[in-house]
Amino acid sequence: MEKKIKVGVMGATGMVGQNYLRLLADHPWYEVSYVAASPRSAGKTYVEAVEGRWQMITPIPDNVKGLIVGNAADISAAKGKCSLLFSAVNLPKEEIKKLEMAYADQGFAVVSNNSAHRHTADVPMLIPEVNAAHAEIIPQQRKHYGWDKGLLAVKPNCSVQSYVTPVYALMEKGYRVDEMIVTTLQALSGAGYPGPSALDMLDNVVPFINGEEEKSEIEPQKILGDIKNGKFVYDESIKISAHCNRVSVIDGHTACVSLKFKGEKPEISEITKIWEEFSSVPQELELPTAPEQAIVVRHEADRPQPRKDRDEGKGMAVTVGRLRKCNVFDYRFVGLSHNTVRGAAGGAILMAELLTAKEYIK
Amino acid sequence: MEKKIKVGVMGATGMVGQNYLRLLADHPWYEVSYVAASPRSAGKTYVEAVEGRWQMITPIPDNVKGLIVGNAADISAAKGKCSLLFSAVNLPKEEIKKLEMAYADQGFAVVSNNSAHRHTADVPMLIPEVNAAHAEIIPQQRKHYGWDKGLLAVKPNCSVQSYVTPVYALMEKGYRVDEMIVTTLQALSGAGYPGPSALDMLDNVVPFINGEEEKSEIEPQKILGDIKNGKFVYDESIKISAHCNRVSVIDGHTACVSLKFKGEKPEISEITKIWEEFSSVPQELELPTAPEQAIVVRHEADRPQPRKDRDEGKGMAVTVGRLRKCNVFDYRFVGLSHNTVRGAAGGAILMAELLTAKEYIK
Amino acid sequence: MEKKIKVGVMGATGMVGQNYLRLLADHPWYEVSYVAASPRSAGKTYVEAVEGRWQMITPIPDNVKGLIVGNAADISAAKGKCSLLFSAVNLPKEEIKKLEMAYADQGFAVVSNNSAHRHTADVPMLIPEVNAAHAEIIPQQRKHYGWDKGLLAVKPNCSVQSYVTPVYALMEKGYRVDEMIVTTLQALSGAGYPGPSALDMLDNVVPFINGEEEKSEIEPQKILGDIKNGKFVYDESIKISAHCNRVSVIDGHTACVSLKFKGEKPEISEITKIWEEFSSVPQELELPTAPEQAIVVRHEADRPQPRKDRDEGKGMAVTVGRLRKCNVFDYRFVGLSHNTVRGAAGGAILMAELLTAKEYIK
Amino acid sequence: MEKKIKVGVMGATGMVGQNYLRLLADHPWYEVSYVAASPRSAGKTYVEAVEGRWQMITPIPDNVKGLIVGNAADISAAKGKCSLLFSAVNLPKEEIKKLEMAYADQGFAVVSNNSAHRHTADVPMLIPEVNAAHAEIIPQQRKHYGWDKGLLAVKPNCSVQSYVTPVYALMEKGYRVDEMIVTTLQALSGAGYPGPSALDMLDNVVPFINGEEEKSEIEPQKILGDIKNGKFVYDESIKISAHCNRVSVIDGHTACVSLKFKGEKPEISEITKIWEEFSSVPQELELPTAPEQAIVVRHEADRPQPRKDRDEGKGMAVTVGRLRKCNVFDYRFVGLSHNTVRGAAGGAILMAELLTAKEYIK
Known part of the structure; x- marks a missing residue:
């Protein structure tokens, strides 16, 4: 430039x-x-x-x-x-x-x-x-x-960043997502300053964030939708249910996701591979703020964690982990993104x- | 006595x-x-x-x-x-x-x-x-x-106490539960002493508790099952998927629950009524440690919360709130119980x- | 009555x-x-x-x-x-x-x-x-x-309750206090609701509370003073310097106190005895809210602690511990009182x- | 090189x-x-x-x-x-x-x-x-x-870093320090990993760290002492009394210091000037890890704070603030340093x- x-x-x-x-x-x-x-x-x-x-x-x-x-x-x-x-x-x-x-x-x-x-x-x-x-x-x-x-x-x-990119990476490979149940554990900074009182957050969790669940459910339908005849067509075939919680974390929204496909579904090893190899327009265009690795996969049993993983890719990556079978849907995983960097x-x-x-x- | x-x-x-x-x-x-x-x-x-x-x-x-x-x-x-x-x-x-x-x-x-x-x-x-x-x-x-x-x-x-009793109260009235996706936010004391390091918990969430998800999924099938021919028959028709997280709370496990019925399902007002009127054997027998109200329903948008509700019924009640429709299953709610009292x-x-x-x- | x-x-x-x-x-x-x-x-x-x-x-x-x-x-x-x-x-x-x-x-x-x-x-x-x-x-x-x-x-x-009673107990026995340097670690609830933002308190300490140090220094001079000719005479011979900090504690103000006597000074064992035996007007009059033991002495190396000791005497007692020699003054100790009960x-x-x-x- | x-x-x-x-x-x-x-x-x-x-x-x-x-x-x-x-x-x-x-x-x-x-x-x-x-x-x-x-x-x-450099800067200008009473609020990381249990630290303060007070009192006497006839002569004329507390902070030790001079003492404005202009051997030699500004003075009423100031000078600076008169000694201030960087x-x-x-x- x-x-x-x-x-x-x-x-x-x-x-x-x-x-x-x-x-x-x-x-x-x-x-x-x-x-x-x-x-x-x-x-x-x-x-x-x-x-x-x-x-x-x-x-x-x-x-x-x-x-x-x-x-x-x-x-x-x-x-x-x-x-x-x-x-x-x-x-x-x-x-x-x-x-x-x-x-x-x-x-x-x-x-x-x-x-x-x-x-x-x-x-x-x-x-x-x-x-x-x-x-x-x-x-x-x-x-x-x-x-x-x-x-x-x-x-x-900010709440959608922890799960939409990993899910999109699978959709891009031809897998069709049907239903998702997502529980978020969201950071204090998402509420702006001053945000919640320390008296309300210490030794506590607040299982409600005003308006957040609706946004977490509807916005992905537009993002994952198409433009048809010059109009956005929301992908209403993807049904999302969100539970949004506020927790005592400075930065970093965590999402526990259960995921159901329609039609063919990938193996666990394939999902991991898709995520690890995922690279998209910002990486191809080498945009200055793009993280080198858009999705970072952690293999430890107890990751991602907000304090330890939120700064991945200078706060622009999404970190995922704990990919495993779900008893009810097909798979479960945990996603994490930095809410005031990637999410804002x-x-x-x-x-x-x-x-x-x-x-x-x- | x-x-x-x-x-x-x-x-x-x-x-x-x-x-x-x-x-x-x-x-x-x-x-x-x-x-x-x-x-x-x-x-x-x-x-x-x-x-x-x-x-x-x-x-x-x-x-x-x-x-x-x-x-x-x-x-x-x-x-x-x-x-x-x-x-x-x-x-x-x-x-x-x-x-x-x-x-x-x-x-x-x-x-x-x-x-x-x-x-x-x-x-x-x-x-x-x-x-x-x-x-x-x-x-x-x-x-x-x-x-x-x-x-x-x-x-x-301890993790199952926050959701099994409310679900059972509905089953007792003839509603059949099909599938549940449960995300728990569990207290530190559940890990015993000394439990997690403060360095791991401050400004953080750990999205994993060893062995906890399996217990949370299988134990309710025995509890909600029957005795037939002198044997416990697990109710395997109830499928549960659990995500278990450790959060910075001293006592009180919170569960975000999405619930699907098979066959007829109750209205929201009926569920609330069933919970508020729920009384069972410990109440009838007036057992000394039984809470007067086994299930306490909170009507505020942001309750239950562990620090504020865990001592309900001297720590023996289950507190529920945020009952609402689920986009994917039928209903969602938040349940809370005191893990070292009711849960232990x-x-x-x-x-x-x-x-x-x-x-x-x- | x-x-x-x-x-x-x-x-x-x-x-x-x-x-x-x-x-x-x-x-x-x-x-x-x-x-x-x-x-x-x-x-x-x-x-x-x-x-x-x-x-x-x-x-x-x-x-x-x-x-x-x-x-x-x-x-x-x-x-x-x-x-x-x-x-x-x-x-x-x-x-x-x-x-x-x-x-x-x-x-x-x-x-x-x-x-x-x-x-x-x-x-x-x-x-x-x-x-x-x-x-x-x-x-x-x-x-x-x-x-x-x-x-x-x-x-x-509320900040003075953690140290004035223990110091008074010694004065009552004839020991004259000269100088005190007090550093308080004060609870969130002392600021009222909503009080400090969780974003300011998590993983942090705020080394300032508006107006608190002045109150902590001057009020004891009136309390420990006399009535002479129908007027309060402040005991200005007791010099107090206070550093007041806000910490992530729900209830319970902790005070680290260094204490210098003028004239004769008691032995450590005598101080402990004075504190343990201290009983005063509220105990004698059996006032309903009076704690049985006005000063509770803890002998463990790491007590008092706010979460563990604030409820002593239903929140009305002052708990003290860590009495030891001071390199600069005569003695040091830690005092603790429940700021919204005893302190309010x-x-x-x-x-x-x-x-x-x-x-x-x- | x-x-x-x-x-x-x-x-x-x-x-x-x-x-x-x-x-x-x-x-x-x-x-x-x-x-x-x-x-x-x-x-x-x-x-x-x-x-x-x-x-x-x-x-x-x-x-x-x-x-x-x-x-x-x-x-x-x-x-x-x-x-x-x-x-x-x-x-x-x-x-x-x-x-x-x-x-x-x-x-x-x-x-x-x-x-x-x-x-x-x-x-x-x-x-x-x-x-x-x-x-x-x-x-x-x-x-x-x-x-x-x-x-x-x-x-x-690590505990001495928050106050020794600011005090030394004054001594270097010819002022003689007589007595200091120091209360530290120390970070979790100072205890190594795993360190204190989250159950002990949440909603709590621990007013004791084993061996820490002795180190905080004696080590400065060697550091501020001289070499005479090929031997270290401790400056025992500087008397320090330390109260060491563990608080819920990841990194950054805070020290509340009361300071007494012997002989002439500087004005507040002069102390601030000395600190702001302080530059020493590491700065002169341009050592790679030396902070540009060894002592950073904050002028806000409520600083330094560990989460906000610990990374000053890439964690190698000491941040000071709240310089004010002391009712008992001459001056009071708050010092802060990053315990695992500067302090380790x-x-x-x-x-x-x-x-x-x-x-x-x-």
Whole structure:
């Protein structure tokens, strides 16, 4: 890349926004040139706006410290400052919907973490290893809305990352998945900061996360679906039931998965082989944030574990283990992914890289 | 009861043994008159033997402090000291098998926490609310082995208590359970002391407990089965698949359950009603350790939770919540039980009370 | 007591308020007949007002479920409903100051957890084992303010309970304490609910609690001081330096104390003896909430520990251990007390009992 | 460095040994060419020997996977394989004493984590920022023992790193420290693996670590002492009293320090300036493992915190904060250092680098 693409981060003072800034600090293609947040932060330098709220272990990157925070609601403030916008803005869902559309309408490539547009008709919801082809909806999206350079693409929920890629790897080889029962043990950081009270989590488990089960069940149907006649067709043949739990883990969502195929099913050894050999579009395109190994298979009896495996592939890999027969369905396994890297900012950056490689973002 | 029955506790210095002593401290029917452990402890007073190893929050009960610890392997040492023996002895499985049989052969009523005899032909594995009728195998057991007063009965694994009773309550009303997929989030104390290292558990989850999934799958088939022609017939029509995880919780096993019926299935409101109205043999017999309410239904979106609900019914109730439709099976719910009370010493004491009420133990 | 005294709890929906209701549920002298909270809760039944916020492990006591919550700011609402008021109201300090005075002015005996009046001239700050004699300020307080039945007494901060009583026990025997350096490891519940974020506490320690060190240093000077000429004279000869840390513990504040005497100092064996034999006014008066043993000495090398020792004396005892020589001062020890029982509601109830026994509250 | 120095790691399969291998993986001066452990591991490849016991988050470095593990007790096995030996061998103290001497006698430069030789007459105990000059004892050590190339140097206990360097920085400017009272909150990893049970640490604090207080009090007297007439003279004028606690933190020891000077004392602003400007021998010599900033000052009210600050300077910096007046002594502050990096393997590697730069190790 001769010249870096200028990018903005909306919701830059929040926890996902901070993760974007951390992960983009030395990005070979992108350069953070704009940050936006609520009116309360607007007008301050980033370092002032985030004072006492910086949650990352690494310090605030030097390149953003002095940036003047814009008001995320004011589209004109971003004009000329960047062409790609990562949206992690914290607003009511309907306001996000309008705002992200309005930015795209003004020519920005908007890549969003929010759930607002995940089921909007021609907005792709991308896991680049799984449904890179869904990016091909962009020309039609642009035509539909009359956008020239603008676009809108969204990242799925963090909870689905631990099981959708391993399941897709099998589907890609021709095996048809019928039913899945998934129980997640999700990390605290998935709730944002401050998130759950320590009094509620110490010596405890909370077997409920508001809205999470629905997302975990429906989003994979879009991701694993097709584009037909310019429309997303959800794969409703894949039935998923999710139990979502919050556990005392900083980062890393674990999923216990029972899986049933329809028609032919692979042997255990074949599944392992498929996972170990799995390589997809991000690896082929050598996208900067792509993990070398998209799926890492652990062979120990007690892995993956969040603290020990979440950083695999710099937090971008999915780690799987405990593949075994299921008494009720065909197979069982445990999947793990880093929810604030692969499941949030890192996943969105990889999406943007895909759209850049495909020249939708310039 | 005119006179208390004298009871012994084998494995009295271990964590389950300590729980027995704690729970039996003021028991209306039983009086601890004998404790046994390994040869290393034998000959010491209990207070000496357990020095530095007492894990209970409450102090060592006064009535056992001065008891001289016997060698568990020496049956003659128990002779005349007690008629009921709770076994939580820690030995290789084959040795436990022989030892418990030998005690029963010598006229002791042996009630065991160990897994050694769970699948022995005419040994009942009891959850008194579920299969009190299985106690009726005792006459045949005695005949088979030529025992006069001796008997042997065992408690199932702690992991099954969180879901078997709620499921049984539905079966009792005529609904037939076909398949269950269960993911457990199990407490540290289930592993005994010292159990997992803090370095392995802090900011982590371990998605594996050795042998636990097999027990969680097979034991309910015996418990929910029948006695036919003097033999236990496992109910193999109920297929269970279990994922067992260790989480950072002191006490209380949580189970996320997906449930499929065969034939007619109840409405959600009916299931709730069945659970709330569930009362069984221990309640009818007013056994001292029986919880008033065997199944407690919580209606909040985020309950049950181990720290908040494990002490329900003095740790003897099963708490359920989050009953809802399942996308794949019929229903989903979360069950919780206290693993060292209901799931270990408390459950065994309730079994003994049942056998006493039925006059098998005198 | 022929007839129970009617008591009200202000701030009844908060965590300290809930603790009051829990601890007063079966009180032999007191009967909760009134609860008050913010205008938002006023008019609802208690069970409605506290819905989704009840943090206690035990259920809401039946006797308060149906009480209509009053507006704490409306003194007339309490009139005729109770004579003793426990105040755990959550308002700005200046408003609390006025409100508690106004209640006392209207004839209520006000016993408060708040810090607002801790240094008000003739308001006693009581640890009944230590400075029961300070209650004798009440007649003068009443005279000063022209109150007939009203009174105002306050509880010190939870952090001081782990070391003031053991130190007082030595002072009572004639030893003069000169300097103390105290490092506390304080429980989450001390911050109220929701308190610290789990993300801040997991795998972490926070070496700061706002305002806590000042309270820990100054309050003991009043408690250990005298009444001279009708005024509290702080014992400024006792210099205390406190480091206050928040740690991942649900309940129980631990204090590491280094202690220097002036003049004669006791032997270690004598200190232990003084502590073990310590008995004071609450024990002599047999106040219902008084622990039998006010100071419990543990002799193990690694005790006291919060989870294992906080419930000593139903949470009302102070547990001490690790008494040893100090390289810099004279002695070192570790003290522990239950911050939401002895350090909050339980301590205030014991204060009220003292004032009742002395017939200041009728 | 033209050619890397060959180094061996003894006790390579333990947790400190694993940290050595992790930190030495890409070292510019050193190349791991030998690993040794107990006879049980001897003869296996490293990857076989450590199977199921590798505790690091990063994978086993490729360069050591295939090394054949030697028997640490067999000195001849190391001969010709390396010239520098890091010792983290796990043996009884007296055996370690002999073994480390024997290795030095055979010409190895031995840099040890063990406490065995910390108070041996001419063995330097080094914190390179503090007492690099103590390395000058080596010629005399060699003369004393008749060693040609061999040497023996030791690292102090992990608990002292959080406060000795900040205190030394003040002493270097001419201020004389008189007394210190230190309370540590130490991480789990300091106890090695498996270390404390999760059942003992969850919702708890353990106010005792065997032998730790004595080390924390005496070792600084040697480190801050002088060499006079070829002998270490401990600075016994500095009196330290330590309270050592174990808390639920993976890595990072926190110390709450109260400090008293004799004679002139600095202002707060001056202390901060001294710390921020502190730079010492490792920084001047640009040792590869030296942190750029040896002491990092945090100005927030609630820092340092272990999870957020332990990785400062790649785990080699000491972070300080909360500098304020002390009611009893002169000042108080909180210090933090990473116990398995600065406090163990990283600190020892820095020592070796110092000895290499001074050409004692070649």
